[in-house]
Amino acid sequence: MSLERILILDDELVIRKALEEQLRRKRFSVCSVGTLGEADEHLSKDEYDLLFVDVHLPDGNGTELLERVSSMTNPPLVVIITGYGTVESAVKCMQSGAFDYIIKPFSSSQIDVLIKKARDYRQLVKVNQFLASESTVSGELIGKSGFINQLKDVIRKVAPTEATVLICGENGTGKELVANELYRCSARKSAPFIRVNCAAISESLIESEFFGHEKGAYTGATQRREGRFELADGGTILLDEISEISPKVQAKLLRVLQEREFERVGGNKTIKVDVRVIATTNRNLAQSVELGLFRQDLYYRLNVFPIQVPPLRDRDGDVILLAKNFAQSFGRKHGKQIKGFSEDAIVALERHSWPGNVRELQNTIERAVILAESGHPIAQAHLGLFAMPTNVSAPAVAHAHAYGHAEVGAPAYGSGYHVPPPQPQGNGGYYDSPPPAYPRQRPPSRTEAAPVPPISAAVPSEPLAESPAEPTTPLPLEEIEKKHILSTLEGTEGNRTQAAKLLGISIRTLRNKISAYREDGEFIPGE
Numbered sequence: 471m472s473l474e475r476i477l478i479l480d481d482e483l484v485i486r487k488a489l490e491e492q493l494r495r496k497r498f499s500v501c502s503v504g505t506l507g508e509a510d511e512h513l514s515k516d517e518y519d520l521l522f523v524d525v526h527l528p529d530g531n532g533t534e535l536l537e538r539v540s541s542m543t544n545p546p547l548v549v550i551i552t553g554y555g556t557v558e559s560a561v562k563c564m565q566s567g568a569f570d571y572i573i574k575p576f577s578s579s580q581i582d583v584l585i586k587k588a589r590d591y592r593q594l595v596k597v598n599q600f601l602a603s604e605s606t607v608s609g610e611l612i613g614k615s616g617f618i619n620q621l622k623d624v625i626r627k628v629a630p631t632e633a634t635v636l637i638c639g640e641n642g643t644g645k646e647l648v649a650n651e652l653y654r655c656s657a658r659k660s661a662p663f664i665r666v667n668c669a670a671i672s673e674s675l676i677e678s679e680f681f682g683h684e685k686g687a688y689t690g691a692t693q694r695r696e697g698r699f700e701l702a703d704g705g706t707i708l709l710d711e712i713s714e715i716s717p718k719v720q721a722k723l724l725r726v727l728q729e730r731e732f733e734r735v736g737g738n739k740t741i742k743v744d745v746r747v748i749a750t751t752n753r754n755l756a757q758s759v760e761l762g763l764f765r766q767d768l769y770y771r772l773n774v775f776p777i778q779v780p781p782l783r784d785r786d787g788d789v790i791l792l793a794k795n796f797a798q799s800f801g802r803k804h805g806k807q808i809k810g811f812s813e814d815a816i817v818a819l820e821r822h823s824w825p826g827n828v829r830e831l832q833n834t835i836e837r838a839v840i841l842a843e844s845g846h847p848i849a850q851a852h853l854g855l856f857a858m859p860t861n862v863s864a865p866a867v868a869h870a871h872a873y874g875h876a877e878v879g880a881p882a883y884g885s886g887y888h889v890p891p892p893q894p895q896g897n898g899g900y901y902d903s904p905p906p907a908y909p910r911q912r913p914p915s916r917t918e919a920a921p922v923p924p925i926s927a928a929v930p931s932e933p934l935a936e937s938p939a940e941p942t943t944p945l946p947l948e949e950i951e952k953k954h955i956l957s958t959l960e961g962t963e964g965n966r967t968q969a970a971k972l973l974g975i976s977i978r979t980l981r982n983k984i985s986a987y988r989e990d991g992e993f994i995p996g997e
Contacts, residue, residue, distance in 0.1 A: 473519045473589040474739075478502040479509045479532060480524040480551065485574065489522060492578055496585065506530045513539070517685060517694055518546045520569075520588055525552040525559075536566045544693055547588050551576070597662045597701050611647055612795055613788040617780040621648070628775050629655035634727065636712075636772045637750040639779030641974070642829030645750040648779055649708045652748055661705030664698050669711040669976050677719050678735045680726075687736025697734065699726060703743045712749040712772065713758055714976055720765045727771045747772070752974070761947070782824040782831060789819050792828060796835035797848065806844040814850040822855045955983055956995065964996010 476498050480486045486502045493500045501516075503509050506529050512518075521539070523532040532550065539545045547569035552559070560571045569591070570584055611622060628635060629652045637645045646665075653663045671679050678687070682697030698707060715723065726732050731742045749772050758764035782789060793811065801808040811819070815838075824830055838852035945953075955973065962968040970980040984994055 473498070473585070473592050475499045475516065475518045476501075476520045476522070477509065477512055477518045477546075478522045479506070479527070479535070480504065480522065481527050482524070485524075485551075489581065492581055493585075504528070506532070506535065509535060510538070513542075517544065519592060520585075521546050521548045522551055523548055525550060525554070533563060533566060533568075536563070536568060540567050547592065549584060549588075593662075593701070593703065596696055597664070611644065611651060612792055613785055614791060615780075615785040615788045617785055618788060621777070621779065622651075624777060625651050625655065628652065628777075630657055631775075632746055634747045634772060634774040635749070636755075636774070636776045637748065637779060638755075638776060639750075639752065640781050640827055641752050642827035643779040643781055644828050645752075645779050646708070646710065648777060649710075649748045649750060653706050653708075656706065656746070658705050658746060662702050663706050663708070664702040665708040665710060666698050667710045669714040669978070673716050673719075673978070676715060677722065680719065680723070681732045681734055683735035684737040687734070691736065694734075697732075699732065699743050699745055700741060702745045704745075706746045706748060709747065709749040711751060711976075713751045713753040713755060713764060714978070717765065720768050724765065724768045724771060727768070782827045789824070789831065790816060792831055793819055793835055796832050797839060800836045800839040804839055806839060806842070808839055808842060809845060809847045812847045812849045815848050815853055818850045818853055818855045952983075952987060952992070955980070956987065956992065959984075960995040962996075964994075966996075 476493055478486055478489055478493075478500065480489075480502070481504045483504070486504070490500045490502045501512055501518075503512060504527075506527055509521075509523075521535070523535050525532045536548055539548060548567065549570045549572065550563045550568045551572050551574060553574040563571050569588060572580060572584065611618060611625075613619075625648065635649075635652060637648050639645050650663075653659060666679060668676065678691075678695070678697065680697050680699055682695050682700055683691050685691060685694045709723075722732065726743075726745075727747060730744065731740050733740055755764055755769050755773070759766045759769050782792075790811075797808045797811070800806075819831075826833075834853055834855065835848075837854065838848045841852040842848045955969070958969045958972055959966070962972070966980055966984070967977060970977045973980065988994055
């Protein structure tokens with residue numbers, strides 16, 4: 471609800487009390503006064519969403535209040551009420567900033583209509599202010615592969631329903647585009663669509679971002695603020711990277727999904743909302759539940775209808791289609807006429823495995839458009855993708871570590887659902903840094919000859935006796951994860967941002983784990 475506190479200013483006690491009683495029955499917080507002086511005193515102490523102001527008052531004209539409230543940071547809506555209404559006075563009040571104008575005597579139904587109009591207007595203003603400050607994701611799902619056709623069919627079926635949707639997939643696959651399509655094809659497409667990037671908001675502020683806060687709830691809370699759930703009332707909310715929220719917020723989010731109600735930070739009033747929830751994650755949430763990092767009950771609430779977005783490497787034929795679309799788009803953006811792609815560029819695009827998925831392809835094409843000459847096709851050199859011969863591949867173990875996997879074919883925590891195929895060693899683009907050297911003992915480079923053990927004629931030709939295999943005890947999963955994280959940090963020389971990117975986790979998650987390892991007495995590379 472974006473309309474809560476109402477102030478009534480009228481010198482007639484009967485009018486005041488009747489209006490106050492009607493509004494209190496609708497569960498508004500109402501205060502009524504009879505003079506301009508009393509109204510100024512209340513406005514200086516508290517925030518109000520709506521004012522009912524009489525024109526003729528004992529200490530002045532009620533329209534004087536319009537100029538005073540217009541200078542406030544968050545001005546309330548003002549409804550002028552009078553018993554001597556004329557067209558000229560109504561026009562003058564509206565020009566001075568009044569929200570509406572009613573004439574005494576008025577009926578309760580008139581007040582009901584006015585309250586609904588004021589509530590809708592307040593929410594519309596708040597949503598527009600929020601959307602104006604946010605960068606939105608635009609575009610459509612482009613592709614003709616079997617995976618994309620299946621994905622579009624699933625979206626078409628689930629979008630018109632009210633089901634909570636959990637969109638899973640690797641980074642850069644287009645999970646937000648899927649969410650936009652769900653919203654665009656839903657029955658709520660004319661209502662607000664509010665996005666929350668859970669990974670980009672600090673843990674101390676995310677509760678306030680979700681549910682809002684009251685004035686004075688914490689240092690810096692100088693005025694009441696509506697949260698994202700409140701702004702999305704009647705519409706849809708997108709919880710992007712839902713796996714990044716803390717256990718404390720997970721518990722409160724569970725209540726919103728179950729009861730559709732919450733309290734603002736620092737407040738005690740229960741606010742009810744009607745919101746459809748869509749969540750995205752690049753993690754395996756079922757695995758996070760097993761590790762105790764995500765609440766099981768919240769997982770089941772979110773996982774009503776799961777959608778898996780395929781990685782670009784599994785979308786046969788879509789790479790070139792997307793590349794051509796991006797080339798046209800960025801050509802218009804940068805004022806260039808791009809004449810398609812050269813044959814060697816198309817081969818390079820098709821051979822690259824795109825570990826960064828569609829986002830990596832998009833960035834690569836924009837870079838190529840900038841480097842290419844207007845009126846000419848994009849060449850392989852513009853892409854910065856150096857394809858290797860098909861019979862050469864990187865060592866499997868080294869590749870598994872570089873992409874955040876503990877062993878070949880086994881996805882590590884936070885690595886997504888798909889294991890990328892082996893990548894060529896060396897630089898994959900103009901601005902990429904070479905992958906860290908794993909394992910610890912550096913393998914010989916292509917320019918160095920691998921050491922060959924000497925062959926001695928004195929070595930007998932009999933086969934060596936096989937020693938019995940010693941049973942090995944598998945390490946706990948936490949120990950494997952710790953060794954892998956510390957090894958990755960050593961390979962990046964302590965660069966946490968690069969390490970987090972290689973591991974497929976957020977920088978905040980990496981910092982928390984480093985802090986825990988430090989408390990256990992572990993040596994942290996780079997410190």
